[in-house]
Amino acid sequence: MRKTLVKSGIAAVLCASLVTAAGCSSSGNTPKDADSKGNAGSESGSKTKIEYFQMKPEAVDVVNDLIKKFEAENPGIVVEQNNVPNPESVWTMRVSTDDAPAAFTHYPHNSVFQKMAKEGRVVDLTGDPLMANVQPAIADLSKIDGKNYLVPVGLATLGVYYNVDIFEEHGLKPPATFDELIQLSEKLKSAGVTPFSFHDKDWNGIRQEVVFKMGQNLPNIEQFLDDVMNGKAHITDNPDFKPFAESLLELRKYGQKDNLGTSNDDAMRNFANGKSAMWFSGIWSIKEIQSSNPNINVAMFPFPTKDAADLKTQVSVDTAIGIPTNGKDQEATRKFIEFMTQKDSVETYLQVGGYPSGIKDVTTGRPEISQLTQLITDGKVYPTIERLWPPGTNGDVGKATQEMLATGDVDKYLKNLDTIFFNKFNE
Known part of the structure; x- marks a missing residue:
């Protein structure tokens, strides 16, 4: 129970x-x-x-x-x-x-x-x-x-750090939609620039990303997961989960080669020292970035949604x-x-x-996070969905996602998520 x-x-x-x-x-x-x-x-x-x-x-x-x-x-x-x-x-x-x-x-x-x-x-x-x-x-x-x-x-949120100088050098601006994010990543990759640093060695960092993006992009996710945890539905019943998982994999095409061997600290340093143009993390990382490279010209943009009108950020x-x-x-x-x-x-x-x-x-x-601050001021926010999960569930989700990023097996990932969540409240 x-x-x-x-x-x-x-x-x-x-x-x-x-x-x-x-x-x-x-x-x-x-x-x-x-x-x-x-x-x-x-x-x-x-x-x-x-x-x-x-x-x-x-x-x-x-x-x-x-x-x-x-x-x-x-x-x-x-x-x-x-x-x-x-x-x-x-x-x-x-x-x-x-x-x-x-x-x-x-x-x-x-x-x-x-x-x-x-x-x-x-x-x-x-x-x-x-x-x-x-x-x-x-x-x-x-x-x-x-x-x-x-x-x-005080509040915390996550978003995409970007190197302003790299963006300006390639004539880019922060994307308004997920498709625009993929397009600019393609441009950077074609120009020989690594678009993203990922820290996939750390399942906890992956967990933060998954929780953020589930809450942002999956409709009625809290109610659906509550139904799953009460044994009334399965993850595989929801048609939105597979494209969600595929989007996680798609973004990895634009990261460094050893993303699964890169820790959070290493990804931060890679980004801070210009080895990538972007890094998804929390606003708490900005002091570390600037300590690692005091000369970096850095800012953040909200992680974009499929439709710009649906943009919101986890708080x-x-x-x-x-x-x-x-x-x-x-x-x-x-x-x-x-x-x-x-x-x-x-x-x-x-x-x-x-x-x-x-x-x-x-x-x-900070002025570097002004776009995120504005979303919060405008009330375009949602709470972290893991607050409703039993202890330990978020860690299991992070580890299962890490396995999916290593194997590319989306179907197995969805089955693993179902095992993690199904009937959890009645065990």
């Missing part, structure tokens, strides 16, 4: 958590006055003290700067930031043992978080004033069974803030979350990675 699958996943996470959490109290970001469990306690002298458990190590410095500003504006409240290794596992253990931090970041697409929210362990923020400044489309895709449990702040919430149901000092916590999700704070926070914003009217996002 679906419930059994999720419970077994939670059990595995909690086992890992018990080991990981032992190191929490030694973290430099643990509250100074914490007890043996890492709790800060609700007050320090006459001041209310709250813990902010945030999961991104690269954001520690900017969060500390924001905390200083908040405390200056709210002298009666002290905020202690806590950032630890394996934060998702630690969060799960702490919430499960009634040791939840006052405020925390998490991901609405995360299956463990979804289970905790449905169990009532997280405050339901649907219609809450804390959600008032969230972009409507982002609020919708963040819902769990129709409810919001986190305030989305996952990269930073979102929530409150545990039994959290202490919720009035002070809400003041802090209001501060962290106001326009100026979000702009400051997102400057670190240049990510698009889930909050309205925020000027952020």
